[in-house]
Amino acid sequence: MAPIYGFSDKTHQLLPNAQRVSKVQRFSKLAQKYSHPSNSDCPRTVLSHSPIAGTFKSGLTPLPLSATGWTQDQRLIHNYQKRRLVGFSSSDMEKLGALAAIPNERFGDDSSLEAVTAVMRVDDGAMSWLDNPIHPMYDRERWVKLSEMPLHSAPIPVRGDAEGYWLAENPHVWDILVPCLRLASQMLQHAHMVGWWDGLLNLNLKRITTLGRIPVDRRNLPLYTFHPRPGFTPLDPANRKEFHEKLAKIVPKIKIRLISGYAANEPGVVDEEVCLYGICGNNLLPNTGTIFINVSSELLQVLSTGHLNSDEKRLARFEFANTLMHETAHAVWYALRDDFQKTKKSKKPTHGEPYFETEPLQELGFSLENNMWGGDPKSLSSFGVNAAGGPGLPSLGICKSSWFRECNSGYDNNDNIPLDPPAPVPGQPDLYYISDYYPIPTTWFIDLQKKDKWEYIVRKVGISATQMGPTTYGMRNKTKIKDPRNLLQISTPLTQLQGLYVLGMQRADMTSLEIAALEQEVSRVEKAIKILNTASITFLAMYPDNVPVRATTAPAIDRSLTRERYPCVSKRYEEIRQYCLNNRKPLQLAFDSMDFDIPEPTMYRYILNQGGITISPTEFRDFLHCCQSKRRLFEYQPFPGPGMITKVPNGWPIETPYTIPSQRLAIDGQYFDDVLETFEKEGFRTSLYRIFGEFRDVDIEWLRKFLGFWFPGRILDSAGFRDIINDLAIDNTDILTLGPTGIARFRYPIAAADRKANITPYTQDRRKRNPPSNTPSPTTTPVGSPSTTPLGSPTTTLTGTPIVSAPKP
Known part of the structure; x- marks a missing residue:
């Protein structure tokens, strides 16, 4: 029987469309994009999906406007949506124009409400979409190419009906990236208007001396805040010129690459069960000065295979652009950090990132988002639903929240130190411990992708025009347990809305095009005011939970239906199996010494580099499914992320001795x-x-x-170092052997202390479920031993491919 996996591709995005259609036909239209969540998903969530169990529905369809006559099942769905959507039902979200998934027309016969909400959407033809050049920071040349990747890592196949890899050099991927990068470029082109950027780029940092804000055991650490320079003027043209000249000096230091968010590490090994959006860090090699921005390819997958409507596509593009900008904030700090330290007399480095003004946490990415957007644009899909280890699912919509309030506990570690926030105003609640959530109309992120928004509004008004909103109704949580029964409905004061986008004397200096664009902004605020003033917009409370947990009409659940099966259908299984057996030695595919898990893309790259067979990513994956089904050669887990492979003993003939040729004539002793x-x-x-x-x-x-970290100024040339690795593999097999061409494979035992300090929970759990095989060290006959050939004599017994200086990618 085909094996069943807990992690899966929930909406079958990675299949060719012809196969996907048959897989998703039992799903509702929304579930085909947003999945049918299940309590058996991996990883599990706190939210129970029992009310929709066995229905193959998304659980997101708005219920009828009137609760009169609702069945018990509908009441369960209502409660379920309230739990899933931070206190709002889908109907509530639709009323507020916040659902990208559902066209912004009302169901039912509430014509007065329809008149209010339908106009929340600005006509797409009123403004033109962004067509600006891409900023040099995000230019195609800044993206890592396959030829630049070390041999121990590999790009991720795109899959579906597309070909190639998640690399910017792939035309299919670049076409997906361009709209995202145009939006990110606008964010960066207007960054000189943001006081946050002014303070960071000009290194206007101050040592924190108010000891009361710093935990007692950390007061000896050099912690800094940064601030806009005195007299900072956002709309000053001279400030724009100075800012972009400084930014241009940083651009050459930064490279960008697409990774799997489940495998955000150097070799691309899956070590998380929840997908990260992005991560940034210095190059791990000394003296390079390169900083890598890594962004999850899962964010783009839905734009390739998600079958999204126009609003969903623009939301996906915004989320990618926002993530890229988030990581850019970290990258710019890394580029400036050394310069700052050189200006200080103390030799102590800064501890972690600086805090912006009075913010309590060291997280520059979320800090920038807070200053650009007025909060954290949190995906509604983040609440209670996950991608189950598969490719990214589209975002239902966004709500405005505060990352600094949500993450003020559990963030303390050696690198990140929460500060005590300023004391609250007397008589007012301490907002540091309160989380507010405001659904944001889809028009906000749609308008950000229109040219007129940036050319005529942002340039005239400043960055305040990019703030999320207009907000109307929200939910406030005063406890750490985010149960919707604890939420308090809140609303934006009308006076606050009425004060938005008031330009005063500036209006007289505006052109007709600027005024037309401004009127669009004003109309959005007016519609928000109407929503607040419309008495028919009410939010139904949750029903008591004294009803059955599961919907009464839901069919009995076959748990196997909620997990994916992969039968053995490979037509080339025997051919590929024999290929693996014929290429198992060092300097080939080195399977004999592979006693650790390896990412599927990396093994696929090894095969391409070895040559001797032509195989597509899909054919290789089909072969691995057969291996798993037959329990021969390899154990294969296709998810989470790009997939992991473990060698198993079954199916491998007894290995034969292999001779590694000595290179000792060229070695520096x-x-x-x-x-x-x-x-x-x-x-x-x-x-x-x-x-x-x-x-x-x-x-x-x-x-x-x-090794430059250990031998400063003593780096051996490439050929000489390869010879050393070659002979270490002969004489010191307990330390290393040779892997595939160009690869050193370490064999020494991993220290328990290193595992304890660094292993991720997912990897630790995987090791328990899949103990490493007891594969012995590879059988090699060292050329040059007394019983064979005199030291330094040439050999002709090599049966594998020799190490070469420039292996093909």
């Missing part, structure tokens, strides 16, 4: 000894584990450069 000593050092092994985790393969050229 002292350097050989130094490298061997370094590989035996605890510090080296700890550093390598922090980067690679349980993965043992390292690109030899990458390793040569990495």
Whole structure:
């Protein structure tokens, strides 16, 4: 029987469309995009999806406007939606124009309400979409190419009906990226208007001296805040010129790459069961100065295969652009950090990132979002639903929240230190411990992708024109338990809405085009005011939970239906199996020594580099499904992320001895000894584990450069270092052997202390479920031993491919 997986592609996005259609035909229209959530999803969520169990529906369809005559099942769905959508039902969200998934027309016969909400959408033809050039920071040349990737990592196949990899050099991927990058470019082109950017780029930092804000045990650490420079003027043309000149000096230091959010590490090994949007960090190699922005390809997957409507596409593009800007904030700080430290007399580095003004947490990305948008544009899909380890699901909509309030607990570790916030105003609640959620009309992120918004509004008014809104109704949570029964309905004061976008004397200086664009902004505010003034817009409370948990009309649940089966359908299984058996030795595919998990894309890249067979990513995945079904050669888990492979003993014939040729004529003896000593050092092994985790393969050229941390100024040339690795694999098989061409495979035991300090919970759990095989060290006959050939004599017994200086990608 085909194996059943807990992690899965919930909406079958990775299948060709012809296959996907048959898979999703039992789903409702919304479930085909947003999935049918299940309590058996991995990872599990706190929210119970029992009210929609067995229905193959999304649970998101708005219920009829009037609750009169609702069945018990409908009441269960109402409660379920309230729990899932932070205190609002789908009908509530639709009233507020906040659902990208559902056209902004009302169901039912409430004509007065329809008149109010339908006009919340601005006519798409009123403004033209962004067509601006892409900022040099995000130019195509800044994106990592396949030829630049070390051999121990690999790009992720796009799948579906598209070909190629998630690389900007792929035309299909670049076409998806361009609208996202145009929006991100507008954000960066107007960054000179943001006081936040002015303070960071000009390094206007101040040491925190108010000890009362710093935890007692951290008061000796150099913590800093940053602020706009005195006299900062957002609309000053001179400020724009100065800002972009400074930013231009940082651009060459930054590279961008698409990764899997489940595998945000150097070798691309899956180590998380929840997808990260992005991560940023310095290059792990010394003396390069390169900073990498890593963004999740799962964010783009829905734009390739998600079958989205126009609003959903624009929301997906906004989320990607916002994530890219978030990580850019971190990258710019990394680029400036050394310059700041050089200006200080103290040799102590800054501890972590600086805080912006009175913010309590060190998180520049969310800090920038807070200052650009007036809060955190949180995806409604973040509440109680996950992608179950598969590709990204589209976002239903967004709500305005505060990351700093949501994450003020559980954020304390060695690198991040929460500060005590300023004391609240007497008689007012302490907002630091209160979370507010305001659904945001879809028109907000749609208008951000229109040219007139930036050319005529933002340039004239400033960055206040990009703030989320207009907000109307929201929910306030005063407890750490975000149960909707604890939420308090709140609303935006009318006086606050009435004060938006008032330009005063500036209006007289505006052109007709600027005034037309302004009128669009004003009309959105007016519609929000009408919503607040419309008495028919009410929000039904939750019903008592003294009813059955599961919908009474839902069919009995076959748990196997909520998990995906992958039968053995590979037509080339025997051919690929024999290929693996014929290429199992060092300098081939090195399966004999593969006693650790390896990402599916990495093994696929090894096969392409080895040659001798032509195989597509889909054919390789079908082969792996057969291996899993037959329990031969490999155990395969296709999700989470890009998939992981584990070698199993069954199906492998007894390995035959393999001779690794000696390269000792070219070896620098002292350097050989130094490298061997370094590989035996605890510090080296700890550093390598922090980067690679349980993965043992390292690109030899990458390793040569990495040793620059231990041998400053003594880096051996590439050919000489390859010879050293080659002979270490002969004489020190307990430390390393040769993997596929260009790969050193470490064999020393991983220290328990390194695992305890660095292993992720997901990896730890995977190790318990899939203990590493007891594969012995590879059987090699060292050329040059007394019983064979004299030291340094050439050999002709090599049966694999020799290490080459420029292996094909």
